[in-house]
Amino acid sequence: SVNPMVYEAQFFGFTPQTCMLRVYIAFQDYLFETMQVVDSVILKKLDAIPNCKISPSEIRKSTEKFLLFMKEHFEKLFGKMEEVLLQLVLNIPKNVLLPEDKVQEQYPYSKEQLQALQEEIQQLQQQYRAEAAAGQALRAELEEQKAVQAELEKILQWFDGLDNICREHGISNFKESFAFLTQNSKKLQELLKDVEVKSK
Amino acid sequence: GDYLQTSQGQIISSKPNYQQILEQQGEVLSCMELVFNELQQTVKLLQ
Amino acid sequence: GRAQLFDTVVDTFLQKLVAAGSYQRFASCYRRFYKLQPELTRGIYEQFISQLQASIKEEIQEIKQEGNLEMLFNSLDKIVEEAKTQEEPAWRPSGVPEEDAGSALAPYLLKHRAYLQRILREKQEENRQAAEAVLAGRGRITELQQLIAAHQQAWQ
Incomplete structure (x- = not known):
């Protein structure tokens, strides 16, 4: 039931969940780091106070207590934030088609239809090749006809020549x-x- | 054989034998040679 | 827009987190230290909150820049706006590239088919004209043969 949000990943270049995870880890790290700084600052200040009865472990416990409290609220608030961002910001509504996919609506071709189209193209290519060969054959015959006509006309001219000789005489x-x-x-x-x- | 499937297939398939046509003209000329030999002989006879 | 909503949601998160981690809560956790040094406790708390907010805001900026989110959010807002009249669910990838690639290929194949149909028609017309010339040539050769035969017969 987990939505992988692949279409959103296609648009953003990352999955929204990855983005939120990045944010979560970064925020959590900052919280821990800052608390660590608070802890070490307080311990340092304690060192500067003479005869201080507060032990470092006590400070440590206080830091842990506050951190635990912050983490609980952090988790709750982050969960809500994540929900809102995934639903309203980092999502693509169901009725929306990305521009690069417009071709899917313009040309909804199934695998079978595409195959039929490819076969048709192959057939047309074959037909064209056959027609091209036929054209060559026709032109070759035209050349042959020229030669044959020339020969026949020579013979006819010869007959005409005979007639002329007879007439001359x-x-x-x-x-x-x-x-x-x-x-x-x-x-x-x-x-x-x-x-x-x-x-x- | 492939030409039959083309648009002018029938015309290509019915191509005459031009070689034969030219050979026939050879026969015509041989025939004419005989005719003229006869004529020549006839004229000699008449002379 | 999405960009503004993103910023608002993050800001709201931060505000609520800061509100949850109030000074009262902080002081109650570090009660003994607070009693010992109330001013210092206040100072440390302020710095903690300020540092946390700054780090989180910086991280958000970095994420936005890395992912070019501002531009992407605006672009998506535009695409969503253009599709607002579309009620039906839009196409989604099937997960089978073979199936989906078909439609992407289709326009090119259709173009190729149209091109082949055109050049085939042209070639057939060319051949029709050549065939006409061939038939005329055959007719002329037959005529010449008949004339020659007539001459031959006459001499014979």
């Missing part, structure tokens, strides 16, 4: 020209036959 239509030549050579052959027959 007056052959607009090879088929027709060959048909014409074949016909003519057939005619020539027939003429030759005719001439041979007539000369015989």
Whole structure:
């Protein structure tokens, strides 16, 4: 049932109980030290008084009596002080969220939700890598296409060149020209036959 | 195989064989060589 | 504010302690010495009280300075004031760092996710354009092949 006051420790840098303990020990030490001084001062004064019938042990007993009395009251009063300080001064009310923890209310992510988010991120990274590789593949194909197109256009140009040569030499239509030549050579052959027959 | 999962996966997977295309043009040129040989012979014959 | 309350509580403690350890009580404890030297007894008592008060006050100052308590108390007062409309209990650490760190990481992960989504979209758009060019290129190559084939057939 002891409240460790960890949230307060997060804010202050120390637990309130540690602080109160420090104060308690320091106050108690001062009380004892001061009483010790009182005791030694009285004993010194006694030494200076001639024929003094008061013994040092008597003084010691008186000091102890007074110290005991003071300690009792000290404990009671300190207890009350501690209670007030722990409840009202060195505490963070339940409804208060420290500024550094605002993110906990803005992003209340459970472990599972966070895992899902991390998995989603991993997936996106994989997708991006795949798209990047796909982009490279597409660009590589574009380069390949340039080379292939260049070759095909060269062949087409060659065909156009053939057509130009034919045109330059007056052959607009090879088929027709060959048909014409074949016909003519057939005619020539027939003429030759005719001439041979007539000369015989 | 990984490309199929990408946005343009189908296009990448259907890449034609450009090497084959160029090799086919080689065949075209061989064919043309034959055609011209024939033409040459025919012209010689006609001459 | 907390700073003032702290000082008040400590002062009250000190006053009550001094009141409890009154001169009458002191004298009654050192009765024989008091009878012998009443003035001296009074003097010693005054010094005792003065010394005790001074030591305690000095210690409190030291604690306040070491812990920077004044600044912390004022800061806490401000934070409490800002949260006064908040009725529900606020979040507290669960004690399991794994669980609590999640929410601290979340904003960075969300930012990273948004960034990845954006660059993925951009890359996909880039690829879409490249794919369009590739398709156009394939079409052109097919066209060239057909033209060449037509020429070849014509010659044949």
